[in-house]
Amino acid sequence: MASIRHKSVLYHSSKVIYDSYGSGGSALVFIHGWSCSAALYYAQTPLFHRHHSITIDLPGHGRSDAPKIEYSLEFMARAVIEVLNTENISSAILIGHSMGGPVSTMVLRLKPQAVRGVIYVDSFFHLPETYMTVSQRQELAAAHADDEKFRSFLAPFATPKLSSGDWERIIDIMTSTALHVRTNATTTVVQPHAWRYKEIYEVPALHLVTPMFEDFDRHWLHHIPRLETVVWPDNGHFLFMEEPQRFNAAVEEFLDRLELFRT
Ligand SMILES: *[C@@H]1O[C@H](CO)[C@@H](O)[C@H](O)[C@H]1NC(C)=O
Numbered sequence: 001m002a003s004i005r006h007k008s009v010l011y012h013s014s015k016v017i018y019d020s021y022g023s024g025g026s027a028l029v030f031i032h033g034w035s036c037s038a039a040l041y042y043a044q045t046p047l048f049h050r051h052h053s054i055t056i057d058l059p060g061h062g063r064s065d066a067p068k069i070e071y072s073l074e075f076m077a078r079a080v081i082e083v084l085n086t087e088n089i090s091s092a093i094l095i096g097h098s099m100g101g102p103v104s105t106m107v108l109r110l111k112p113q114a115v116r117g118v119i120y121v122d123s124f125f126h127l128p129e130t131y132m133t134v135s136q137r138q139e140l141a142a143a144h145a146d147d148e149k150f151r152s153f154l155a156p157f158a159t160p161k162l163s164s165g166d167w168e169r170i171i172d173i174m175t176s177t178a179l180h181v182r183t184n185a186t187t188t189v190v191q192p193h194a195w196r197y198k199e200i201y202e203v204p205a206l207h208l209v210t211p212m213f214e215d216f217d218r219h220w221l222h223h224i225p226r227l228e229t230v231v232w233p234d235n236g237h238f239l240f241m242e243e244p245q246r247f248n249a250a251v252e253e254f255l256d257r258l259e260l261f262r263t
């Protein structure tokens with residue numbers, strides 16, 4: 001069994017903490033969602049023991065430093081790339097939950113040669129906030145700053161399949177994320193650069209999606225044409241915690257079928 005190593009890189013003078021299991025130039029790279037952290041992937045431990053795996057606390061999240069900067073997708077993606085470079089990962093399979101999906105896509109756009117595949121977990125092509133005007137985003141940022149409104153925003157993520165322990169864990173982590181990160185990470189004015197029509201990545205990709213985000217942006221398929229979508233109709237946003245065995249098996253099936261993992 002691969003033992004865990006807690007590591008960090010310095011990125012824009014701030015510490016980015018990550019955990020590494022195993023070794024080699026190929027790795028599963030787990031990227032958490034908005035206001036979440038690597039700790040939520042605890043039920044993916046069986047995957048960590050089978051494949052070289054890295055779980056990252058994005059800047060501002062989990063154990064990583066939280067400088068007062070704009071938490072743009074590009075900023076967060078470049079932190080992931082810093083980890084890939086430090087770990088000499090030339091063939092990453094990115095697994096991005098929710099906001100971690102657009103972060104993964106940005107990693108793909110910035111360093112396509114290092115990305116062997118992407119698994120999106122109840123995610124989207126653009127952050128939902130991208131479709132808002134600046135003033136709508138500012139209003140949303142103000143709502144997220146209010147603890148009570150923030151909790152009611154999260155309420156739909158609690159589903160019958162999620163154990164109460166896991167829900168407490170999620171709420172604990174999400175409410176302990178620094179307020180300036182919580183309000184900034186999805187609503188910053190620093191939006192990703194636009195897509196050229198011909199910006200296309202022929203990378204294998206899988207989207208495990210619940211009804212919450214099933215009605216996705218069809219541009220996604222234009223830019224990442226090999227994207228496969230699998231709907232989990234009875235699950236909620238934290239499906240990898242709700243049914244970890246099924247989730248881990250779906251990851252294994254995708255890796256095997258597309259022969260993504262070289263050791
Ligand atoms: C990455 O490669 C460099 C240069 O070959 C080496 O010094 C370093 O130890 C490697 N890092 C890891 C984590 O394997």
Ligand SMILES: *[C@@H]1O[C@H](CO)[C@@H](O)[C@H](O)[C@H]1NC(C)=O
Nearest residue numbers: 068069070141183184187188
């Ligand atoms: C994000 O943080 C920066 C730096 O602290 C700040 O200037 C900006 O107003 C913040 N944006 C939002 C939407 O909170």
